[in-house]
Amino acid sequence: MTHIAVIGAGQAGASLVAKLRKSGFDGDITLIGAEDVLPYQRPPLSKAYLLGEMELERLFLRPQSFYVENNITLRLGTKVDSIDADAKTIHIGDEVISYDQLALTTGSHPRRLPATIGGDLDGVHVVRDLGDVDAMAPSVSEGARTLIVGGGYIGLEAAAVCAKRGVSVTLVEMADRILQRVAAPETSDYFRTLHRSHGVDIREGVGLNHLEGEDGKVTRAVLSDGSMIEVDFVVVGVGIAPASELADATGLEIENGIRTDAHGRTSIASIWAAGDCASFPFKGQRIRLESVPNAIDQAEVVAENMLGAQKTYVATPWFWSDQYDVKLQIAGLNSGYDNVVTRQGAEGAVSFWYYTGDQLVAVDAMNDPRAYMVAKRLIEAGKTADKTIVANPDADLKPLLKA
Structure with missing residues (x-):
C-alpha cells in the first residue's frame, strides 16, 4: 500500500492530508509535527488567544477525532533528524520510516x-x-x-x-x-x-x-x-525565514525557501513542498507567500498533484491584519507599483489602490470590505480600474467588474 508522509503539522500540512483523503486516497498517511499539540490556526495566537478571548481548543483546525476517523497517523512532538531521498526514508532518532511520496510543509522560523x-x-x-x-x-x-x-x-x-x-x-x-x-x-x-x-x-x-x-x-x-x-x-x-534546513540537508534546491515547480514538486521527484517554506513561479518571477490562504490553497493543489492531477498552482495573493478595531485586507502584490489612488469610504473607512502605470496590481483596504472585494476580483481577473472612478467616494465600484 502506498504511504504518503508529510513533515510539518501546521496549516499547510493539515490541509494537505485532509485533501488527500477528500480526493479519494486510501493509502497510509503520516503527518509529523514538531509541536506536541494538534495542528492549529496561527493568526488568533497573537490576538484573541493572547487576549484570553479564545480557548486553546478553538485554535485547533480539526479535532483529534478527524485524524482517527480518516486513518491519518499523527506523530506530534516529533523532530525529524534527516531524510534519505534515495532510500525514501525519514529518520527520527533510531526509527526509520519509509515513504513513497513525501511533502514538506515545514513553515517558517521567526528571526x-x-x-x-x-x-x-x-x-x-x-x-x-x-x-x-x-x-x-x-x-x-x-x-x-x-x-x-x-x-x-x-x-x-x-x-x-x-x-x-x-x-x-x-x-x-x-x-x-x-x-x-x-x-x-x-x-x-x-x-x-x-x-x-x-x-x-x-x-x-x-x-x-x-x-x-x-x-x-x-x-x-x-x-x-x-x-x-x-x-x-x-x-x-x-520577520520570518523559511524553514528549509531539512530540505537543504536532503539535497533539495533552495531559492528563498524550497524551490518547487508550478505543481509543487521539488528538485527530487518524490518530494513536494507547500506553504511558507516553498518558493514557486508566479507571473514570470519566483515568490514565496507567507499567508494562511496560500498555505491552504497550495497544499491542496500539491495533494491533488501527488495523486497525479498535474494541476498548476495559480496563486491569488491576499492577506489580512487586525489591529484595534481596524481590519486591514490586502489583495494582490504591490511590488513594482508607481502610483497610489486613495478612496475614502464611509465612517472612516479608506482604501489605497496600487497601480503600475494604469494597471491595478494591489489594494490595502481598512474597514472597507466592499472596496476590497471589488479590487480583489479585478486583480484576480487581470483587469484594472479607472482611477477617476476609484478616487470618487460617491462612485459605484461594481460596474468596474463588468468593464
Whole structure:
C-alpha cells in the first residue's frame, strides 16, 4: 500500500492530508509535527488567544477525532533528524520510516535577536507559535512596559494587543517608516496615526543597539540614537525565514525557501513542498507567500498533484491584519507599483489602490470590505480600474467588474 508522509503539522500540512483523503486516497498517511499539540490556526495566537478571548481548543483546525476517523497517523512532538531521498526514508532518532511520496510543509522560523546584543535574555519574545505566546502572556499586563522591535505587521499587531491590555508600548523601526517594505506611505501614515492615538510611542529611523538585563532578565533597551528605555519585556517582530534546513540537508534546491515547480514538486521527484517554506513561479518571477490562504490553497493543489492531477498552482495573493478595531485586507502584490489612488469610504473607512502605470496590481483596504472585494476580483481577473472612478467616494465600484 502506498504511504504518503508529510513533515510539518501546521496549516499547510493539515490541509494537505485532509485533501488527500477528500480526493479519494486510501493509502497510509503520516503527518509529523514538531509541536506536541494538534495542528492549529496561527493568526488568533497573537490576538484573541493572547487576549484570553479564545480557548486553546478553538485554535485547533480539526479535532483529534478527524485524524482517527480518516486513518491519518499523527506523530506530534516529533523532530525529524534527516531524510534519505534515495532510500525514501525519514529518520527520527533510531526509527526509520519509509515513504513513497513525501511533502514538506515545514513553515517558517521567526528571526531572533543575536545573543551578542541580549537576544538570549529572559523576557525577550518572538510571536510565532503556541509556545511563544504562552511564554509571553504573563508579561502582557496593565502597567507593564515593553519595547517592540520591528514595525511590520507582526510588530504592529503585537503593539495593538499590548496597548489594549494597558501595557506602555514603545515600537522602534530602523527604516524610515513603519511598513516600508510591504506598503505605500499612505498605509504607513494610516497605521502610524492609529497606533499613536492608542498611546503607542512609535520611533522610526531608530533601531535597537542592545539589551541589558539583571539576573539574566531583560530590564533595559539601548537604542541606536543613544536613548535608553526601561522595559519589562521585549517583543521581536523582524520577520520570518523559511524553514528549509531539512530540505537543504536532503539535497533539495533552495531559492528563498524550497524551490518547487508550478505543481509543487521539488528538485527530487518524490518530494513536494507547500506553504511558507516553498518558493514557486508566479507571473514570470519566483515568490514565496507567507499567508494562511496560500498555505491552504497550495497544499491542496500539491495533494491533488501527488495523486497525479498535474494541476498548476495559480496563486491569488491576499492577506489580512487586525489591529484595534481596524481590519486591514490586502489583495494582490504591490511590488513594482508607481502610483497610489486613495478612496475614502464611509465612517472612516479608506482604501489605497496600487497601480503600475494604469494597471491595478494591489489594494490595502481598512474597514472597507466592499472596496476590497471589488479590487480583489479585478486583480484576480487581470483587469484594472479607472482611477477617476476609484478616487470618487460617491462612485459605484461594481460596474468596474463588468468593464
